[in-house]
Amino acid sequence: MDSEVVGGSFRDPSGFLYTRNGTLYRQVNRVFQDRLAAFVGSGLYDELARDRLLIPHRPVGLELAATAEACAVLQPERVGFISYPYEWPFGWLRDAALLTLELQERALTRDFTLRDASAYNVQLHEGRLIFIDTLSFEPRVEGAPWAAYGQFCEHFLVPLALMSMRDIRCGSLLRSHIDGIPLDLGSRLLPASTWIRPGTALHVHLHAWAQSRYAQGDSRRASRKRAVSRQAALGLVKNLRSIIERLTWTPAGTEWADYTLDNNYSQAASASKREIVTGLLGGAGPQVVWDLGANTGEYSRAARELALRVISFDVDPAAVERNYRRVRAEGESGIVPLLLDLANPSPAQGWAHDERLSLESRGPADALLALALVHHLAIGHNLPLERIASFLSRLGRSLLIEFVPKSDSQVQRLLQSRPDIFPGYSREGFEAAFRRHFRIEAARPVAESERTLYLMTSCAAGRA
Template identity: 30%
Template sequence: MSLLQAISYKDPAGFVVKLEDGYYRYIAPDYALEFDHLSESGLYQNLVEQELMIPHAEVLLDDKFPGYYKKIFPQQLAFISYPFEWSYAQWQQMLLAYTRINKLSLAHGMILKDASPYNFTFHNDKCVLIDTLSFSFYKDGDPWIAYRQFCEESLSPFLLMHYKDPLWSKLYRGSITGLPLPFVSSHLPFRTRFDVFCLIHIHLHSRFSNDKKDKSETTRQGLNKEKLNILFETIIKNVLAKKQPLLKNSIWDHYYENDIESEGYIIAKTEVITKWLAEIRPDVTIDLGANTGKFSRLASQFSKSVYAVESDAYCVDEIYKSNMQIKDNNVTSILADLADPSPGLGWHNEEKSPLLKRLKGEMVMALALIHHLCLSRNLPIPFVARLFSEMTTQYAIVEFVPKEDPKCKLLLQHKGDIFEYYTEEDFINSFEHHFRLIACHPFEKSLRKLFLWEKL
């Protein structure tokens, strides 16, 4: 077997590879001391118990990659989200998780050697470290070697999201190694130069970003453990103080309170979907166009895992914050636009996998969504039917909203009716190429209908 099949391969300490029964990580001999210290010092156990890092099991080495020190089998996560698929609150949680892990590591003589947000993901909306090889030894007087990377790749996007717009996180799709500090400094508001936190970590730091030796005080001089802990506490304090983005511009706020057709409609819709989900009980449900997560939480009662996919960053924040309050939450919120999903990125366009390749489940729900895809984004119904069939292995619950519906009329008022083939008949014919119709439920005093499909 060749290293060309590795999924994570840039760290000389080891790599991740997909084998027949899952993903494994191989540990290089040069990382043996660090890996053993992580395991034997109690740090690994501490991080796993606090749900800051995924657990792993050591397994017997084989001859697939001879010469490696150890082979481990990490907890297998069905979905890995990337930074450009996180909302503001999720970015904030990642920064807090990163600093907390560093503080715990310092107590065990270690520190995170890098600061890439790609080392983290969200599982059941808990931010967890997924890179077991991120740790290095630390002794008093050592510099914080990941400081520059932390400012460019983790802190900068968060500050741009806070002061400018949460949509700035999408820049990560075009720059997966972070944003140059001079660029960030020039785009932050002038008033941030009077904020000590932004001044030190972005504006002053940016002056040295083109100097290969990086003369910034934090990296040039070593810090003892006490001062480094104080620095991490300062970061935590400032990140927590930025509770939400300064710009709030969501058209979906209070959707279910203000924009639903009627209370009777939403009650009937809830009852039908509850009945169907209770009968099927899929392992993984994907709620497309999740809005504020009302039906994602409903699906969570009948599914092992739920992925709430929504294109509005503020709605994803609302879903995430709500999930954080639920014990044993099994919903993961994902910021994504189905009409413009995350592509394959990085080396060979395979370093970061496309969203549609990662997002799979036994059930897809698309409630009050198809008219937005077809009428607002001009996607033909056959395209949507094929997309849903590629995401699900078994079932789909799709709500059809006809052009005569008041919401559709609003969508069409400025563009005219150019959608000759957006009809219920076309909808059914398109989906029947991929699914078998199980049930259809119309609503009283509404033109909308719910369809339950089973994949062919």
């Protein structure tokens, strides 16, 4: 069977990722043969894989190679869900930066170096962050500067500084700048006070100035006879780490951060909702669940008891941050908290629309949870119910959705400041719209509330 190259795996001539019969492989090209042998032979690979900092792999036969350039084929442990830095909460990006620095530090102590410092190389896997690019390590040339220093600043330092010191929403700049936020842009957007902080002054503002000053590439004159010793390289890593560690953000004061504590459920309604959710979801038997309005992940955790993996999406950076901190603090595996605006989900982007996948092309999930969500889409975003049903039917094979009627106090809040232009927003209208794309399997009223939970089966997802 033919191999299918992973869309985002083409920049590095050393090798690439591909799938064959549904199994993921990494081809190593002959040009990188010596460096891979040195990396494995040094013991650095074993150390990093043992400590779960680098994804482990097992070598497989060369007959599984995708092209004749191959000198080795590796089968890496597979990460369940690939996510992108523009979908991560602040803490995840910060931890990814610290992981990258730890890898560079460990590499330096064995006379190796990280060839790149792309944030896309870090994923959440089994409850902790892990580096997934095995070919990023190579022997260090004595005196050579860190080639990935500029990339580290653009992928990590600038976005984190902007999110911490300007506005948390600056993280979304990573969506339009998939190669990292340019230093000159970061320098212009950061507050003036960052000029008197040594870390940002040096690594962002002066760095941006140096890039502009040496844009013509006259590096030989600029760096003649100067080298970076291993000690100085380690000092740079230490300095960057202390700067990243001082960048913080407190997840509070946003609309949804306290939603779990500030909703209109009585205790009995909450208990009833949880019982219905677990009962209906358990019957569907999903392996992978996408919780589309997860808030801090209360129902994601209930779903996790029934499924292998739950992708826990929310639009609110504070709620996702809290969810992530809980995953990290409790070492929870199988829950992946991500930022998602369902009204404007992650698109396919990068080269040929294929480098970074859209949300839809990373699915379909076995089951979707859409709890207390539909009224925000229909009334908050003016999305017709039929269009909501159409999109959800492509995202998941089963759907567990909560209908919140107009008489509910949360919907009344949405309608407080605007005319009611939603005559079709009723239980009958909801069922009619969703019947065009789903088969309704069950409908259960939530006790002490006017809400109803539905279990539906998609007529579209997974048919391709």
